[in-house]
Amino acid sequence: MGFLDIANVTKSYGAVEVLHRVDISVAEGEFLVLVGPSGCGKSTLLNMIAGLEGITSGEIAIKGRAMNGVHPSRRNIAMVFQSYALYPNMTVAQNITFGLEMHGVPKAEREAAMTRVAAMLQIDKLLDRKPGQLSGGQRQRVAMGRALVRNPDVFLFDEPLSNLDAKLRVDMRTEIKKLHQSLRTTIVYVTHDQIEAMTLSTRIAVMNKGYVQQLGTPKEIYDTPANVFVATFMGSPAMNILPARVVMQDGAPHAAVIDAAGQTRHLRFSQPGMADWAGREILLGIRPEAITDPEGADRKSGNIQHLSNTVVVTEPAGADTFVTMTLSGRDVVGRMRADVAITPGQSFGFAINMDKAVAFDPATEARIAP
Amino acid sequence: MSAVSQGTAVSTGRFTRVLIHVTLLVFALFYLLPLVVMLINSVKPLGEITGGNMMALPKVWTIQPWLEAWSTAQIGVQPTGLRPYFINSIEMVVPAVAISTLMGALNGYVLTKWRFRGDTVLFGLMLFSCFIPFQIVLIPMARLLGLMGLAGTVPGLIFVHVVYGLGFTTLYFRNYYAAFPTELVRAAQIDGAGFFRIFTRILLPLSGPIIVVTVIWQFTNIWNDFLFGSSFSGQASQPMTVALNNLVQSSTGVKAYNVHFAGAILAALPTLFVYIVSGRFFVRGLMAGSVKG
Numbered sequence: 001m002g003f004l005d006i007a008n009v010t011k012s013y014g015a016v017e018v019l020h021r022v023d024i025s026v027a028e029g030e031f032l033v034l035v036g037p038s039g040c041g042k043s044t045l046l047n048m049i050a051g052l053e054g055i056t057s058g059e060i061a062i063k064g065r066a067m068n069g070v071h072p073s074r075r076n077i078a079m080v081f082q083s084y085a086l087y088p089n090m091t092v093a094q095n096i097t098f099g100l101e102m103h104g105v106p107k108a109e110r111e112a113a114m115t116r117v118a119a120m121l122q123i124d125k126l127l128d129r130k131p132g133q134l135s136g137g138q139r140q141r142v143a144m145g146r147a148l149v150r151n152p153d154v155f156l157f158d159e160p161l162s163n164l165d166a167k168l169r170v171d172m173r174t175e176i177k178k179l180h181q182s183l184r185t186t187i188v189y190v191t192h193d194q195i196e197a198m199t200l201s202t203r204i205a206v207m208n209k210g211y212v213q214q215l216g217t218p219k220e221i222y223d224t225p226a227n228v229f230v231a232t233f234m235g236s237p238a239m240n241i242l243p244a245r246v247v248m249q250d251g252a253p254h255a256a257v258i259d260a261a262g263q264t265r266h267l268r269f270s271q272p273g274m275a276d277w278a279g280r281e282i283l284l285g286i287r288p289e290a291i292t293d294p295e296g297a298d299r300k301s302g303n304i305q306h307l308s309n310t311v312v313v314t315e316p317a318g319a320d321t322f323v324t325m326t327l328s329g330r331d332v333v334g335r336m337r338a339d340v341a342i343t344p345g346q347s348f349g350f351a352i353n354m355d356k357a358v359a360f361d362p363a364t365e366a367r368i369a370p
Numbered sequence: 371m372s373a374v375s376q377g378t379a380v381s382t383g384r385f386t387r388v389l390i391h392v393t394l395l396v397f398a399l400f401y402l403l404p405l406v407v408m409l410i411n412s413v414k415p416l417g418e419i420t421g422g423n424m425m426a427l428p429k430v431w432t433i434q435p436w437l438e439a440w441s442t443a444q445i446g447v448q449p450t451g452l453r454p455y456f457i458n459s460i461e462m463v464v465p466a467v468a469i470s471t472l473m474g475a476l477n478g479y480v481l482t483k484w485r486f487r488g489d490t491v492l493f494g495l496m497l498f499s500c501f502i503p504f505q506i507v508l509i510p511m512a513r514l515l516g517l518m519g520l521a522g523t524v525p526g527l528i529f530v531h532v533v534y535g536l537g538f539t540t541l542y543f544r545n546y547y548a549a550f551p552t553e554l555v556r557a558a559q560i561d562g563a564g565f566f567r568i569f570t571r572i573l574l575p576l577s578g579p580i581i582v583v584t585v586i587w588q589f590t591n592i593w594n595d596f597l598f599g600s601s602f603s604g605q606a607s608q609p610m611t612v613a614l615n616n617l618v619q620s621s622t623g624v625k626a627y628n629v630h631f632a633g634a635i636l637a638a639l640p641t642l643f644v645y646i647v648s649g650r651f652f653v654r655g656l657m658a659g660s661v662k663g
Binding site (some may be wrong): 078 | 556558
């Protein structure tokens with residue numbers, strides 16, 4: 001029994017089911033991020049928690065109280081919208097206190113709450129302005145202020161940073177994280193940006209096509225993705241997925257891949273259990289940061305496999321250089337140190353950290369190992 | 371506005387510009403001519419009109435025709451002037467405009483923000499009422515007013531105009547609110563505002579332009595209406611348009627053209643006033659929502 005319980009919840013529009021049996025239990029003070037591509041049902045789920053959309057079947061409970069059919073204003077939640085949804089006809093101060101006024105809070109108390117929140121968000125100089133006179137970042141703060149002032153049980157964020165420019169987005173992301181660390185309020189946060197999901201959350205629910213693909217801590221999601229979708233959706237650049245055959249060599253399972261010259265190369269698995277798959281095809285998943293130049297390889301790894309292959313493209317990105325090679329007919333990206341000397345078209349010795357490799361069943365795309 | 375049009379206008383030669391201005395001036399004079407004729411003849415003694423040139427300025431200036439038209443002219447059988455009918459029209463037009471505008475706003479709010487099964491069909495049917503000719507509803511409406519006990523009264527006229535105007539006002543507000551962000555309504559719901567509070571605190575304060583458009587539209591239509599006014603009013607509830615007709619059409623005695631002109635201007639003044647006061651919002655409101663920003 002958690003603080004916010006989503007139990008067996010489905011959502012249908014007519015005959016079309018858009019959310020399938022979602023089960024998530026959120027503990028008090030947790031920061032849950034719902035992440036997924038457009039149309040995966042994450043915003044629908046958030047709106048159902050808010051009470052803005054009905055629940056077709058199942059139950060949503062906050063603090064053990066079933067919320068099905070309860071009006072949004074009686075759920076003691078607050079929501080920050082993607083467009084901020086500030087009332088254009090009211091000043092910042094009126095925007096922040098509108099909810100309190102609707103709940104019949106006396107004026108003096110409203111003023112006190114507003115002053116406290118405005119100071120916390122550093123918007124105390126903007127209180128007499130209208131939303132139209134504010135910048136994007138300021139509007140974002142006011143929208144959070146409006147949510148904070150209510151002292152809700154659960155905060156709901158619907159892609160709050162997607163309307164901001166890149167730099168401001170990073171700043172506000174940090175602000176939100178700080179806010180959560182100081183307030184320790186339960187947060188459910190929807191985004192399609194996997195970096196926001198990784199940096200902010202204590203737990204992530206990766207969603208696709210109305211299913212929760214995986215629910216776990218950022219580390220679990222990143223290191224042991226449940227399937228190919230989660231593996232490729234989380235992380236940038238995406239995890240390399242390439243077909244491979246499991247072969248036994250010197251009594252240990254190896255992944256047989258084909259290099260640019262058409263030669264079969266063997267990469268030893270760190271998991272002895274992969275021997276069960278000997279002779280069968282799998283999908284091998286390797287994150288770009290597990291493919292490095294030999295000097296940049298992880299010294300703590302017990303299983304660095306070396307592989308020389310032709311370099312297709314190099315992409316210097318400042319801090320790192322991304323290097324593309326061809327393995328088993330797929331483009332495979334590695335992340336090198338910035339100053340590594342690599343020329344496209346030439347052969348280069350790659351170091352592959354097989355401790356971090358993930359194997360998937362090609363039929364179900366589910367993870368086999370680790 | 372002018373800065374923009376100057377900046378984007380195609381630059382023309384001096385000769386072309388003079389030509390354009392002369393042409394425009396001629397047309398402006400042509401269209402102003404009836405008003406000028408009415409004005410100068412309404413401040414002349416009748417003898418000057420019947421004895422001579424309609425276009426000449428008055429030799430003797432007088433406001434007697436205006437006073438007569440307002441308070442002593444023979445309307446039908448009573449020498450009351452247009453005043454009581456002017457008051458009838460005001461008593462009819464103010465509530466009719468207010469009620470139809472408010473109901474149109476509520477309809478638009480419900481049709482866009484509280485969608486329900488069949489709402490588009492309902493809106494289609496309401497739109498249909500914009501295309502029903504006045505003549506078709508005359509007899510059923512007369513029967514209905516009779517049943518309601520409102521036949522021949524000002525409230526009856528108000529009712530007729532509200533019903534007839536609802537299609538238009540709903541159309542205006544629905545289209546305006548369709549572009550209104552639904553997230554604002556949701557935010558207000560979470561803040562704890564109910565159906566009417568969202569309407570009065572969030573939507574109505576942001577509806578200025580469309581309210582102006584609707585009010586002008588309804589005001590001119592209802593004020594200028596003659597058919598409903600002559601069909602459904604009694605002796606004591608006739609609106610200004612019907613009274614003006616009775617003044618001008620009276621078949622006995624000498625035709626007092628100067629009084630008729632003054633009366634006609636009196637009848638047109640309120641709509642003129644509404645246009646001048648809020649006309650600039652009219653265009654702005656019609657354009658609202660067509661361009662973002």
